[in-house]
Amino acid sequence: MRIDDVALKSKELGYYTYFPQVRSACGRDMTLVDGRNMLNFASCDYLGLSNHERMKESAIAAIRKYGSNIGGPMIFSGFTEYHERLQNSYSDLYAGRTSLMFTTSYQANFGVIPLAAERADLILLDKLSHVSIWDGVKLSGCPFRAYSHADIEMLEQLVQLNQDKKILIITDGVFSADGDVADLGRIVRLKRFHPCLEIYIDDAHGVGMLGSSGQGACEAAGVVLEIDYIVGTMSKAFGSSGGFVVFKDEAFAERVRFRCPTYNASRSVSPGVASASCTALEINASEGGARRAKLADLTRYTHEQLESLGVDKLHSRTAVIPVVFKDPMEAARVNAELVGKGIMGSLFVPPFVPNHQSRIRLCLTYNHTMADVDYCIDSLRKII
Ligand SMILES: Cc1ncc(COP(=O)(O)O)c(C=O)c1O
CATH class of the missing domain: 3.40.640.10 (Type I PLP-dependent aspartate aminotransferase-like (Major domain))
Structure with missing residues (x-):
């Protein structure tokens, strides 16, 4: 099954989660258009900088000076x-x-x-x-x-x-x-x-x-x-x-x-993006080490918890963690149930990954807490 088939079938079965409409900044959690608040494991915002005040201020200053393009x-x-x-x-x-x-x-x-x-x-x-x-x-x-x-x-x-x-x-x-x-x-x-x-x-x-x-x-x-x-x-x-x-x-x-x-x-x-990127690299130079250390702790903890749950997470040892299912529709079902519990991961099916390795990809960021991870693992335990 390929992603377009999975999407169609998911719509029939009520499992559809692609292209979520978001009404909040990228962060530890996200608000959907219908007002639901979700724990966000679907962003790659590993150092937690997307909504950082300094990033926003520097983008605004550059736009003031040079416009949007x-x-x-x-x-x-x-x-x-x-x-x-x-x-x-x-x-x-x-x-x-x-x-x-x-x-x-x-x-x-x-x-x-x-x-x-x-x-x-x-x-x-x-x-x-x-x-x-x-x-x-x-x-x-x-x-x-x-x-x-x-x-x-x-x-x-x-x-x-x-x-x-x-x-x-x-x-x-x-x-x-x-x-x-x-x-x-x-x-x-x-x-x-x-x-x-x-x-x-x-x-x-x-x-x-x-x-x-x-x-x-x-x-x-x-x-x-x-x-x-x-x-x-x-x-x-x-x-x-x-x-x-x-x-x-x-x-x-x-x-x-x-x-x-x-x-x-x-x-x-755009100048705003270039300026925010400069600020991101400044923040990286001053506090990147501490942010990476916290992320590494959270990563270690999450891997331990997932191992005790016995899920297949391939050979990941980073903050990018696949939870693998043999069948794409099973992955879609578990993903939809996680969304029902307020957890947003990313559903990967063919052609992105092999059919028998369809998965929910969970990405950890600096802004997540161990309690967030506990809630996610506990929800997975109940669903699987
Ligand atoms: C390995 C790899 N390369 C490149 C890209 C593209 O990234 P960008 O958003 O900078 O185009 C991605 C994004 O998903 C990626 O995972």
């Missing part, structure tokens, strides 16, 4: 001081590396992968890579092989079999639907045996959530300097909007600025 793509119509500061803030976060800002990280993958692929003869990617990676790979026209999810032995074999080729390895850092983390240490070790190999990590969920300074899964694995391309987003842990790519090869990044249509033929984020 810039004149066109930055290449022709220019950019504000907020865009410039944001660009520099990405580089600061990654110790001076060259970076480019994108309107979304979807656009970053879709635009940069085809250019990175021009430097390769073969792309090897994790089968569960995000759809934006897949779109970029298909657009590139470069030959590719997908290795089974997290199967580094298979990846090693594919690299060995293709010693004569220039290879680009692409994977999520933190996987968006499974919540597990790619074994970046082992992937980086492949460079020792294969000098013509580049590594591209889309860490949309990892940046801000992992690593002592918030650089994400690459920092947590101690491999930031070995990665050729790191993609991040401001739309999850950092509570704003916009994507970025950090490049190892500065000269190549400069070429991307001119050759990448999703960079130079699409409008950048």
Whole structure:
């Protein structure tokens, strides 16, 4: 069953929960259009910044000064001081590396992968890579092989079999639907045996959530300097909007600025968004560590509780936690009952995930409490 069928059938059965109409800011809880208040496990607001006073104030100040939009793509119509500061803030976060800002990280993958692929003869990617990676790979026209999810032995074999080729390895850092983390240490070790190999990590969920300074899964694995391309987003842990790519090869990044249509033929984020993103990175520098520590405690606690409940949560060990069901309609039913108890998760069915691994994805944020988690687990216990 695919998502459109699940949606239709859910409507018949009264389980439909997609496209909820929300009438409150993104936070620990959310108010629906009919006035119901829900505990919100459906946002990726990992550091709890989306509705932070400083973020809102900085967006308003930028809008007052520059209005709600810039004149066109930055290449022709220019950019504000907020865009410039944001660009520099990405580089600061990654110790001076060259970076480019994108309107979304979807656009970053879709635009940069085809250019990175021009430097390769073969792309090897994790089968569960995000759809934006897949779109970029298909657009590139470069030959590719997908290795089974997290199967580094298979990846090693594919690299060995293709010693004569220039290879680009692409994977999520933190996987968006499974919540597990790619074994970046082992992937980086492949460079020792294969000098013509580049590594591209889309860490949309990892940046801000992992690593002592918030650089994400690459920092947590101690491999930031070995990665050729790191993609991040401001739309999850950092509570704003916009994507970025950090490049190892500065000269190549400069070429991307001119050759990448999703960079130079699409409008950048508005001044308000750019300003809020700058503030998010300032907050990350001053209190990100404390926010991540609290989130990590909550994550550990939630995993323990779910383990005692005996649910299948695959190999997640992050704040992205799937609760898996063998049948999509069973997942839809449990999800609808959770909504009935005031808990909003995200229902993932094919094509996002395999049929027999349909799931409710629960995302934890800094603003949740252990009592929120207890209520969610207790509700799941009663329903399942
Ligand atoms: C792994 C991954 N990459 C990219 C994206 C796109 O993020 P953005 O909102 O910046 O386009 C997502 C969003 O769900 C994602 O999970």
